[in-house]
């Protein structure tokens with residue numbers, strides 16, 4: 793599976809969306825990969841975590857890399 797490199801603007805959008813809804817596996821991987829390489833987004837993500845106190849979701853993001861839902865590709869507006 794090819795994960796395309798996302799730009800910071802897209803990543804921050806994912807970060808905020810992640811707090812309201814769950815991301816697809818691909819989105820989570822893209823987010824995780826970007827954060828691993830981009831210090832600015834890493835800091836930004838920390839701020840999101842602090843603001844919303846969703847530490848458990850962050851754990852899921854890191855640990856839960858293997859629960860591909862596969863066929864459930866529900867489009868979002």
Ligand SMILES: [Zn+2]
Nearest residue numbers: 800830832833
């Ligand atoms: Zn970035």
